[in-house]
Amino acid sequence: MKTKTNPLKRLTVLSLVLLTFGCSKKELEPVETGPVTPTYSFTGTTADELMFEDGEAMSVMTSENRRFDISKVLRVTAVNNTTIEVANFAPVDITDATILATIKGQPQKIQLFHIGTIKGHRVKQIPYPFITGQTEYLDVNNKKVDLSAYKTIGISAAEISFEFTGNTPLIEKLKKLNIMKWQPKMHDFDPQNLDNNWLDEPTAKEFRMFTGFMINFAYMYTDDTMRNRIVNEYVIGNDGVTPLTTAEKEADWIKAQTRTKINCGLTDTRKVTGLGGGSTFGIPDWVTLNFMTNSYTTPFHEMGHVLGYNHSSSMTYPQNKHGNVPVFMARQDEMNLAGDFPVRLANYYKPDDIPAPKKSTTAVVETAKIGEICIQ
Template identity: 25%
Template sequence: MNRITHVLLYCILFLTACQSDPWEETSRRETSGIVFKLQYDGFDDATSRSSNIRLDAKYDRVEFCIVDAQGSTIEGIKSLYDPNSSEIKIEGLQEGSYTLSILGIIGDETRDGATISPIRNLDEVWLRFPSDIQKPLEAEYFYSRTPFTVVRRSDPSGDELISTTNDQIVQKRIIGRTDFSFDFNNPYVETALLTQNVTLESPLFLTEFSGSGQFSGASDGIDFTMDLGTRSSYLLLPSVEETPLSGEIELTTRNYRGFTIRRTYDFTLQEIRPNTIEHIHTQVEHPDDRSATLFITERSLEKAKPNYILQDDEPYSVYTDGSQRSFNTADPLQISISDDGLLHARFYSPRDLSDVLIQARIPSISEEFFDLAYFDRVPAFVDFYGDLPMATKTTVTRTESGKILEMEPVSLSELQDAEFRISSDDPFWKKLEAIEHGWTIGFALYGGDPELPDGGPVGNWMGIRPVHCREVVALFLNFTYMIDMPEHEEILRANADRLYGNGGVNDKVSVETVLRQMRQKRTLNVGLVYPGNGVIGLGGGSVFGAYQQAWFQHYFNSYSCEIMFHELGHVMGYSHSSSFTYGPWAQELMNHFYVDHIQEMPIDSPLYLNSAQNPNKY
């Protein structure tokens, strides 16, 4: 049986005040039983002295002791704590005056090194903590001492013994709680924390607690450290009177340039009192307080809770609106200043990007680019907004030449005049940077309805959904990267004699013409083709579309790629008589090149999106 079961069946085996017999359910007349219901009070707040509401006690362990008016423990009684009802039931008491002392524990006291000893007198030590304690407490300890009187009451049905004392017992903690809080002058310092530790220096805690509710004993005063990075509140034993606790808070942070900064702050706490919350508040002064550079760590992202674009629950009225959802493949990470002066970063990419520095140049402030923001990670399809310290206070930043630039608060109009530059050592960014000839991509329904189970087909179109839009982003990032690959140009030159136009095989098209057509600026509105009419792809001018399977399989299926390049051939102005649709360019050269070189592409795997397993597909 576990420890709690022992308590239920045998009450407290070690206390002479209570018998080890299990409670027997008999009538009240036969048992003359007395019942006390346990509750516990909330912490008092040291600043407001307010207390939380009372709660029914749900203890992991309960010890109690009953003594008579002479202070002698009572033997020969039956008693039980019932955790389901939060009640102590006592049988076998005679008329007289008594005191009931109760110790309740939430948690496991053995993890604190605490021991509970049998007592024969309330003045004896009941609960003892190690004198060399070097850590905060893990369990909570509650205590109450309740005098009560048992009298005989007569009624027509007979006599019974009752208690004249209120049967509601409210316990209070015999330990204290200390809460640590901080004010940061720069929110990006707070989210760049590496460690937060507090060290109590030679603390003296009361370590012994008697049945009468008195503390005694003292700890050895050994320093110990608590981690504030995982929690900001700690349970501690009461401190010895007239011995204030002193300590040191140590914070280490990193900045976006990779430097670690350590800061320490001293504090003094006058006392730790039972059942009371003490507060230690620190105003953090830090070298990066005046930094103009947004340092976006993982904690910054968690705190900001950014939105994400092209997600499965995004309304089609948003993702088919070109003013809200469109991008150029040569500029997938869109940086701007919002109308309310926030830095806005929107990323059209199925992959995350790491270690991203964003620099800005504002003509009215400096001719040099300066460090505006640094992201540890830019998540795929993120839509991030961040506060700009430079918009509200005097800040400093580092320019591209290494100078320190001080700026008075920058107006919204000045911010919106900014020119941006992005850099990163991430190999993925190197691929995105290599996209020189970007195409502008948007999304269109062409009459379809994505809210209907079948896509609401109209003619050869059905409603494109976000699961398809994300694949559109992947395909066109890869395609516009491919058109500048040296290997791509080589395969075209090696097959120059197989490139012909709308006039048939004798209508030769030069490699330079093909490259120019592929690399020229274009805008496409991409949709989802309905295959029910036997059509699996459509393209021409600014229109492009393919059926669902092709969007999911373009990474590895040469037939799906053939569909894509066939329609791209139409976009480039070629008919079915050319090699760019039902000829070698689409059916042999480009489709196989794309699949064979997928590992070299920016989006080199279907696993980033895993669209084939998406429950929102058709």
């Protein structure tokens, strides 16, 4: 006759076996963790931390220090051996960015600090984190790096450079601008308020919006769809007759990407709509204020002048509905509708700046055509 085993007894025996086995194993060693990258947020409201704020002096808003590299709208620069300046030249808040430092003598880029948030058009000077805080950091391969040698003397500005990285959708868009060489700066081209083609009193609001426009405009020159359409478009050269070759259009695309200094100004629309040529790029305020909802002829026309084309070329004025301008305008509308641009209605940092959307009319477009001027 079979004897039944008590289930409770079996459970007790099994528990004792497991306990004995568990006690006989060596306890797990604690896992060593690397240094934590320090985190900062830049959300200040004091005058020295705000850029293009209402009431800011024109001389400050148009100073050479406000010229920015379109590929580094989140800019970190060395002020001296112990101090750096962190600036966001975009009119949008940037979150979850990591600042990488390349230091002479160090084999890898170093994850110097993390930015939780930097609000639009903010600037702040801070000491290097290794001077006031920790001295151990991680490089881009997550290997530990000791920066204690720099704690007292700092680092010469000539021996360090910075870049930002991150994987948010906004940062991924901004990183696409790495191929662009543009260096925009806002200008008051009529400081004496003379009777000419430039707006007498450009405002901080117009400059805020202008920076956003330039970022989005540059972004179009990173767009493969835009490039393919332009390269395949029928475009007439400066003689008004001869079409540009594929090679010439490809060269113009690269030429546009590699422009450096671009001096941005607002035009007096009572006289002209746009002014462009050389390093000068002038557009009306209604373009800067509405670029997130409407496309206009003026910016693309003026860029044609910047690239060296005259009014006989369809790089400035369309011919038989073909040319640079209509192709760019159509693609801008598509990208706005898809929310593809870095600066959008949804993330612009001062919603009160944005006027109620207006539909562009035939009259507005025709006025733009009449008023645009080429600066030779």
